[in-house]
Amino acid sequence: MKGLDMALKEKAIAEKQAKRSQLLWSACQPLILSIQSSSNLESWEDQLEPLENEVAAIAKTSDEEDPLIGAVLASIPEEAKTRGVFSELALKNRFLNVEKVAFRLANLPEGFVSIPRMFLSYLQSFLLINLSKTIPPEELANEPFDVTALTNYDVLFRARYWLDRGDLLQALRYMNLLKGAARAIADEWMNETRILLETKLAADVLLLHAVYSNLIYLQDSS
Incomplete structure (x- = not known):
C-alpha cells in the first residue's frame, strides 16, 4: 500500500507541475506578442504599452517550488513593466x-x-x-x-x-x-535596445522553461 500511495503522490505532483507549466506557457504568450508587436503610429512613444499586466499574469503561475520564474521576472527592466518596450x-x-x-x-x-x-x-x-x-x-x-x-x-x-x-x-x-x-x-x-533585448530574453527563458517542464512530465508519464 505504501508503494501505491507513493506512486499516486508522485503522479499528483507531476500532474500539478504539468498544469503549472501549461499555465506558464499560456501566460507567456501575451508578453511575447506585446514585445513583437509593431504599430503604424507615427510617434514611437505612442507605441509604448506597459507590460505590468503581462508580467503579473506570469507571476501568478509561480510558487516556492519553482523560484526560477520569480528570478527571471525580476530581471525584466522596470521601464519595460511600467512604460513598455519599443518594437524591433x-x-x-x-x-x-x-x-x-x-x-x-x-x-x-x-x-x-x-x-x-x-x-x-x-x-x-x-x-x-x-x-x-x-x-x-x-x-x-x-x-x-x-x-x-x-x-x-x-x-x-x-x-x-x-x-x-x-x-x-x-x-x-x-x-x-x-x-x-x-x-x-x-x-x-x-x-x-538593451531594454527590449533583456525583456525578450526573459520571455524566451520563461517560455523554454514551460516547454521543458512539460516535456519532463510527458517523458515521466510515458
Missing part, C-alpha cells in the same frame, strides 16, 4: 536617424566644440559616406580582433551591417564601442 521595427527605424547624425559627428568629442571643427566633421562624413567597406572574414567569424583600431565610422558601418541582418544584439555590441559625440547621440537608442 521601431528601433531599426530609430537607428537610421541615429546613424545619420552620429556619422556626421563621428570625429567630434563629447561636449562643446568649435564651429570650424564641427564643419570639418560634417565635411569628412560626406566624403566617406559613399565609400564601400568590407568586414574582415575573421571578424565576421567572431574571432578576436583589436576593437580599439575601429573608428566611429567603422563601428557605425558594422552596426548597420548586423542590423540589416536582423541581429539587434550584435548591432548593440558594436554601438557600445562608439566614442565622443557619436556615442552621446546613440546613448538613448542603446538604452532602449
Whole structure:
C-alpha cells in the first residue's frame, strides 16, 4: 500500500507541475506578442504599452517550488513593466536617424566644440559616406580582433551591417564601442535596445522553461 500511495503522490505532483507549466506557457504568450508587436503610429512613444499586466499574469503561475520564474521576472527592466518596450521595427527605424547624425559627428568629442571643427566633421562624413567597406572574414567569424583600431565610422558601418541582418544584439555590441559625440547621440537608442533585448530574453527563458517542464512530465508519464 505504501508503494501505491507513493506512486499516486508522485503522479499528483507531476500532474500539478504539468498544469503549472501549461499555465506558464499560456501566460507567456501575451508578453511575447506585446514585445513583437509593431504599430503604424507615427510617434514611437505612442507605441509604448506597459507590460505590468503581462508580467503579473506570469507571476501568478509561480510558487516556492519553482523560484526560477520569480528570478527571471525580476530581471525584466522596470521601464519595460511600467512604460513598455519599443518594437524591433521601431528601433531599426530609430537607428537610421541615429546613424545619420552620429556619422556626421563621428570625429567630434563629447561636449562643446568649435564651429570650424564641427564643419570639418560634417565635411569628412560626406566624403566617406559613399565609400564601400568590407568586414574582415575573421571578424565576421567572431574571432578576436583589436576593437580599439575601429573608428566611429567603422563601428557605425558594422552596426548597420548586423542590423540589416536582423541581429539587434550584435548591432548593440558594436554601438557600445562608439566614442565622443557619436556615442552621446546613440546613448538613448542603446538604452532602449538593451531594454527590449533583456525583456525578450526573459520571455524566451520563461517560455523554454514551460516547454521543458512539460516535456519532463510527458517523458515521466510515458
